[in-house]
Amino acid sequence: xxxxxxxxxxxxxxxxxxxxxxxxxxxxxxxxxxxxxxxxxxxxxxxxxxxxxxxxxxxxxxxxxxxxxxxxxxxxxxxxxxxxxxxxxxxxxxxxxxxxxxxxxxxxxxxxxxxxxxxxxxxxxxxxxxxxxxxxxxxxxxxxxxxxxxxxxxxxxxxxxxx
Amino acid sequence: xxxxxxxxxxxxxxxxxxxxxxxxxxxxxxxxxxxxxxxxxxxxxxxxxxxxxxxxxxxxxxxxxxxxxxxxxxxxxxxxxxxxxxxxxxxxxxxxxxxxxxxxxxxxxxxxxxxxxxxxxxxxxxxxxxxxxxxxxxxxxxxxxxxxxxxxxxxxxxxxxxx
Amino acid sequence: xxxxxxxxxxxxxxxxxxxxxxxxxxxxxxxxxxxxxxxxxxxxxxxxxxxxxxxxxxxxxxxxxxxxxxxxxxxxxxxxxxxxxxxxxxxxxxxxxxxxxxxxxxxxxxxxxxxxxxxxxxxxxxxxxxxxxxxxxxxxxxxxxxxxxxxxxxxxxxxxxxx
Amino acid sequence: xxxxxxxxxxxxxxxxxxxxxxxxxxxxxxxxxxxxxxxxxxxxxxxxxxxxxxxxxxxxxxxxxxxxxxxxxxxxxxxxxxxxxxxxxxxxxxxxxxxxxxxxxxxxxxxxxxxxxxxxxxxxxxxxxxxxxxxxxxxxxxxxxxxxxxxxxxxxxxxxxxx
Numbered sequence: 001x002x003x004x005x006x007x008x009x010x011x012x013x014x015x016x017x018x019x020x021x022x023x024x025x026x027x028x029x030x031x032x033x034x035x036x037x038x039x040x041x042x043x044x045x046x047x048x049x050x051x052x053x054x055x056x057x058x059x060x061x062x063x064x065x066x067x068x069x070x071x072x073x074x075x076x077x078x079x080x081x082x083x084x085x086x087x088x089x090x091x092x093x094x095x096x097x098x099x100x101x102x103x104x105x106x107x108x109x110x111x112x113x114x115x116x117x118x119x120x121x122x123x124x125x126x127x128x129x130x131x132x133x134x135x136x137x138x139x140x141x142x143x144x145x146x147x148x149x150x151x152x153x154x155x156x157x158x159x160x161x162x163x
Numbered sequence: 164x165x166x167x168x169x170x171x172x173x174x175x176x177x178x179x180x181x182x183x184x185x186x187x188x189x190x191x192x193x194x195x196x197x198x199x200x201x202x203x204x205x206x207x208x209x210x211x212x213x214x215x216x217x218x219x220x221x222x223x224x225x226x227x228x229x230x231x232x233x234x235x236x237x238x239x240x241x242x243x244x245x246x247x248x249x250x251x252x253x254x255x256x257x258x259x260x261x262x263x264x265x266x267x268x269x270x271x272x273x274x275x276x277x278x279x280x281x282x283x284x285x286x287x288x289x290x291x292x293x294x295x296x297x298x299x300x301x302x303x304x305x306x307x308x309x310x311x312x313x314x315x316x317x318x319x320x321x322x323x324x325x326x
Numbered sequence: 327x328x329x330x331x332x333x334x335x336x337x338x339x340x341x342x343x344x345x346x347x348x349x350x351x352x353x354x355x356x357x358x359x360x361x362x363x364x365x366x367x368x369x370x371x372x373x374x375x376x377x378x379x380x381x382x383x384x385x386x387x388x389x390x391x392x393x394x395x396x397x398x399x400x401x402x403x404x405x406x407x408x409x410x411x412x413x414x415x416x417x418x419x420x421x422x423x424x425x426x427x428x429x430x431x432x433x434x435x436x437x438x439x440x441x442x443x444x445x446x447x448x449x450x451x452x453x454x455x456x457x458x459x460x461x462x463x464x465x466x467x468x469x470x471x472x473x474x475x476x477x478x479x480x481x482x483x484x485x486x487x488x489x
Numbered sequence: 490x491x492x493x494x495x496x497x498x499x500x501x502x503x504x505x506x507x508x509x510x511x512x513x514x515x516x517x518x519x520x521x522x523x524x525x526x527x528x529x530x531x532x533x534x535x536x537x538x539x540x541x542x543x544x545x546x547x548x549x550x551x552x553x554x555x556x557x558x559x560x561x562x563x564x565x566x567x568x569x570x571x572x573x574x575x576x577x578x579x580x581x582x583x584x585x586x587x588x589x590x591x592x593x594x595x596x597x598x599x600x601x602x603x604x605x606x607x608x609x610x611x612x613x614x615x616x617x618x619x620x621x622x623x624x625x626x627x628x629x630x631x632x633x634x635x636x637x638x639x640x641x642x643x644x645x646x647x648x649x650x651x652x
Binding site: 001034035037038039040041042109115116117118120121122123124125126127128129131132133140141142143144145158159160161 | 164197198200201202203204205272278279280281283284285286287288289290291292294295296303304305306307308321322323324
């Protein structure tokens with residue numbers, strides 16, 4: 001069975017509602033609960049790299065994600081990431097030329113903790129693509145997969161589309 | 164973009180709770196709602212073949228599923244199916260030798276209508292595998308995929324495992 | 327603040343889905359989780375008397391519920407109960423002539439564990455009525471309250487109505 | 490049966506998540522869906538007065554709420570309201586001396602649209618209290634009810650407490 005590493009970086013995926021302030025914030029990742037709910041039987045190792053909104057992710061943060069992907073002994077890597085700068089991080093990972101590794105970035109438009117989230121669908125999709133796609137860096141959203149440099153987020157529709 | 168046909172056959176996936184009788188039953192499929200929630204942008208055609216518990220599926224029913232898969236113009240086909248006899252239907256589809264078609268069967272251990280369902284995860288997984296696997300008949304459950312003749316349902320754990 | 331005892335007897339309220347058998351069953355009560363979710367700040371003592379479908383409740387079982395209500399130091403008592411024989415148990419409680427006690431029976435048409443349950447609504451309602459109604463035995467369902475002997479369950483609509 | 494008017498003013502109760510901006514906003518009220526889910530059989534008339542965060546509610550807005558309560562033919566009135574200034578609006582309603590009317594304000598700490606909301610519990614509670622409390626202005630939160638001038642929101646705990 002393919003061994004998979006999931007690098008958690010935050011994003012809408014993992015946001016929660018703070019009932020005292022009425023704001024969204026990060027606490028722990030929901031990935032363990034999501035894998036349980038999906039009855040996932042894959043050999044998955046979770047690693048929380050950071051918990052931030054991807055709009056606040058800078059070059060230093062991106063370098064840390066690249067470094068953790070490079071250090072991964074697993075060659076199948078899923079990165080959970082905010083959708084706003086997912087493609088930029090895909091570019092940073094590609095520039096690092098991590099030969100032999102299949103890296104799939106995914107995220108969500110609605111926090112998993114809110115009932116109507118697309119997160120579980122996207123996680124099932126990303127974990128599947130990462131097992132079968134050849135080495136490279138990909139975005140998996142909306143049931144689709146794209147090479148990182150052939151996709152953009154359409155901010156009007158909130159979906160990813162090929163370019 | 165890959166065009167995908169989803170053949171709906173019922174299964175736990177689509178069961179609902181009848182509050183007047185306290186029993187589970189079938190009404191309409193939840194697939195449209197699930198695809199909306201997953202913000203799915205794939206070119207998917209839905210076709211409801213039947214809505215039954217797979218324990219009640221007989222040879223005649225299986226022949227209908229095979230016939231609908233044969234008639235499908237799409238070469239990528241997902242079949243939503245009860246888990247109890249999913250492998251048997253996989254065998255019937257394989258015996259039909261539908262050359263050039265990639266067929267992925269998936270299902271759920273908990274109805275989608277109940278909060279804790281694995282259905283959305285499995286649907287994301289099956290729709291992803293069907294886009295990239297070579298022609299053949301597969302089971303996609305628990306984040307994994309197996310050729311139909313290399314897998315069984317472990318009824319003690321409720322998970323699928325390779326054989 | 328009114329001190330309230332909640333006598334848990336099971337009913338649809340507390341049913342769960344057994345994903346291995348596809349049947350409904352009882353495990354632990356969901357009352358603690360429901361009170362947490364309602365951010366309930368009442369002085370509530372929970373007591374699980376039994377966990378059964380009210381169609382299986384016999385005279386012996388009813389006698390136990392009456393006995394626990396009699397033993398309660400709290401004079402405000404909520405009984406969670408299956409809807410099918412809720413009125414019968416109301417009668418047994420009334421026959422016991424527990425002077426000075428306000429007893430409110432409530433339940434649910436859909437299990438709390440399923441997303442679409444009316445349980446949380448009914449619990450909020452029953453806990454409110456029990457604080458303000460005079461001594462007696464009542465049914466609280468559908469946002470309404472009825473004296474136990476002026477109500478019946480309409481099995482066609484699944485709602486309670488005055489008689 | 491008591492006829493009840495529900496005046497909707499917004500508040501956390503009715504907030505939704507805008508997946509394009511990542512911000513909370515108001516669209517339509519969730520009250521109809523909540524009443525359906527509670528299988529509510531009360532004679533309820535819904536009236537949306539405004540849809541705003543109660544921190545943005547000014548004297549003019551409060552005057553409109555008072556005016557709608559005064560115009561109500563129903564003498565049992567529930568007001569859904571943000572928790573931050575719920576007590577202030579209670580004061581405005583009390584100052585208007587709407588003799589013979591029982592007015593219960595309620596709200597939620599978590600939006601109904603998010604899975605973990607206390608909204609359904611609070612709605613069941615408020616609709617119950619309004620049927621049985623004598624004329625006056627009350628706050629119903631956390632399963633409790635308080636006269637409007639004997640309660641405050643504890644912003645550290647997010648709960649209401651007597652003073």
